[in-house]
Amino acid sequence: MGPGPLRRNRLYEQVVHQVLTWAASSGLGPGDRLPAERELAASLGVSRATLAQALVALEVTGVVAVRHGDGTVLLTAPRPDSVLAALDARREDLGAVIEAREALEVRLAGLAARRRTDGDLAAIDAALAGMAADVGAGGRGVAGDEQFHAAVTAAGHSPLLARFMAEIADRIRDSRIESLSQEGRPHRSLEGHRAIADAIRAGDPDAAAAAMAAHIHLVSDVPLLGGG
């Protein structure tokens, strides 16, 4: 193994860091205004275009709000390290994804049991029916599976948790396909879904959480991970 591929920074990333550091050291907090773009760009020694990119990154991250004709305001306390960490946090391995999924989705199942509306239940049932039909016809039920988990997530009515789920949705999909390709898996997975749905319908948070935890353990048990 060599010394690694020497992390090359894009300029805007450095700008993000500098702006955050400066803001923190200046004691700025939520609601405070950043200097005007022209001024800020000049003092940082970069062009407005580059600064604009850095501001997009900060905007997407939820650190600032850029208001046309008015200015740029800080939305959170500036903390250089954490934001940079968030920018870097790609490429987590499958284990980390499953951990996160378990933490989020078990909790969401519990919330769903308490909060599900009739519409939520209908969506869950529809996903269940779709998967059952597919599996009955010899399919793997991948689409129905995904639909089911999305419906449960929606039924939890927790915007933050739903957002985190969305962030890892793609990587969950990979493991899903892997899992459902195994002999007998689609059928067992479907049973797990029914148990979860029943608990949610019954309004039993603990049972729903437990059922979801069991289901995820089953699903996570792919050969790749050494399970059998």
Add this chain to the structure above:
Amino acid sequence: MGPGPLRRNRLYEQVVHQVLTWAASSGLGPGDRLPAERELAASLGVSRATLAQALVALEVTGVVAVRHGDGTVLLTAPRPDSVLAALDARREDLGAVIEAREALEVRLAGLAARRRTDGDLAAIDAALAGMAADVGAGGRGVAGDEQFHAAVTAAGHSPLLARFMAEIADRIRDSRIESLSQEGRPHRSLEGHRAIADAIRAGDPDAAAAAMAAHIHLVSDVPLLGGG
């Protein structure tokens, strides 16, 4: 109530959406290359500068990787709706933050019990000692409290969960200050921390998770939420 503040789009946001939509309809998937910037900008009818902003947004969101001198590659399956939703997902209320915190941190405590290194334990103890000293001197121990939770998060060694915690850290801080300002709270909070630390040190995941859950329930019980 009026008709609402007419969501005003920045151009780069529209570009993000268009690029994603186009990529999806073209059947592009992870690993596929986007057209060259000049070409893409031209076909979208925007300048390269604007496209560059859109690419920053997609990069920060983890959808693409932009490689100097090579090109821009898709990292995930393009799904227009989810990415836009992530961009909008600001302003969650306090309840949602506490829900998310509970889901994440309870799991992290359990992981920490299994994975903590000696260094992790030292950091946890240091935070504990700092808070104890502050509380003993009549302080509220806010800094030590934050430090403790950060140390536990680090000890969980789960990059994804840690990243999610970082995303809500600011909003947790607000509730923390609120909670520790109440009579007798710092002392009880410190006890909770000791219980968590003991379970982590003992390597008992269930106990650590339970202790963390109990602690968060205590801390979340602020007058603002109707607790008492």
Add this chain to the structure above:
DNA sequence: GCCGGCTCAGTGGCCAGTCCACTGAGCCAC
């Protein structure tokens, strides 16, 4: 006195054009 509209300075939004730096493929000398 109040309210509406106007003006203006300051701010961000976006653009075209230009040059620089990097990557990877192909070629060639050795």
Add this chain to the structure above:
DNA sequence: GTGGCTCAGTGGACTGGCCACTGAGCCGGC
């Protein structure tokens, strides 16, 4: 085959400019 060179293609960044929006202050009509 190995190393270095060249070159086309790609992203990185800057400059300088113009447009659109916001908010404060002014001023008129009422």
